Amino acid sequence: MTPDVTTYSAVPNSNRHALASDVQGMIAGLDAAKQSGGAMADDLFSRLDTLYASNLYNGVQEGAQVWGDFLYQNGDYSDDVDYKSVMQGMQGGVDWTTRLDNGDAVSAGIALGYARNRTQSNSGGANTFKNTVYGNFYSLYGGWQQALHERNWGLFADGAVTWGDMRYNLSAHNVTGATTGMTEALSASYDGDR
Numbered sequence: 001m002t003p004d005v006t007t008y009s010a011v012p013n014s015n016r017h018a019l020a021s022d023v024q025g026m027i028a029g030l031d032a033a034k035q036s037g038g039a040m041a042d043d044l045f046s047r048l049d050t051l052y053a054s055n056l057y058n059g060v061q062e063g064a065q066v067w068g069d070f071l072y073q074n075g076d077y078s079d080d081v082d083y084k085s086v087m088q089g090m091q092g093g094v095d096w097t098t099r100l101d102n103g104d105a106v107s108a109g110i111a112l113g114y115a116r117n118r119t120q121s122n123s124g125g126a127n128t129f130k131n132t133v134y135g136n137f138y139s140l141y142g143g144w145q146q147a148l149h150e151r152n153w154g155l156f157a158d159g160a161v162t163w164g165d166m167r168y169n170l171s172a173h174n175v176t177g178a179t180t181g182m183t184e185a186l187s188a189s190y191d192g193d194r
Contacts (some may be wrong), residue, residue, distance in 0.1 A: 011144035026087070028119040028131055029170060036115040037135070040089070040139070047067060047093070051095065051097065054163065064096050084122045087118065089115030090113060093112065093139070095109025102147065106142070107142055107143050110140055114135070115135045119132075128173050130172075133169075134167045134169075135166045136164065140161050141158070143157060181191045
């Protein structure tokens with residue numbers, strides 16, 4: 001007697017719409033963390049641009065200056081995941097400017113920032129996710145600006161170092177492929193450093 005043997009082979013087939021909602025939410029959350037960090041960095045360099053323009057038009061104002069900005073971004077994104085993102089935040093700091101003997105200016109400062117980015121799926125259907133990313137940002141920044149000295153051009157250099165403490169909160173609903181339409185409700189939280 002020979003045993004009856006049945007052989008099965010499975011070939012996985014996946015595309016971006018087949019990703020589970022919790023995985024899509026995680027990808028959107030990582031994108032949101034990147035957007036928040038980018039908004040903070042852009043704001044720091046915008047501050048330095050404002051400082052440089054003030055030095056050119058009003059002369060170098062030595063000493064400390066306090067500043068603050070409100071940050072907002074809103075948009076739909078479509079890449080690996082289709083989602084809507086709304087980022088709100090604020091950043092403020094203090095910087096010091098010194099005029100050098102040759103007329104150049106050197107500035108250095110510290111900044112603190114906070115951002116909250118909410119993402120949610122916008123692809124429609126029963127599979128959904130909502131993700132909120134919270135972040136605190138701590139920055140050191142500085143720059144050097146060359147005096148014009150009767151020229152119409154001058155050199156400058158600037159840089160920043162930022163550390164962020166990110167927290168994520170995710171909820172997702174996955175509807176299985178079975179005809180029953182059973183829904184899995186998933187929730188998760190995870191921490192990250194950027």
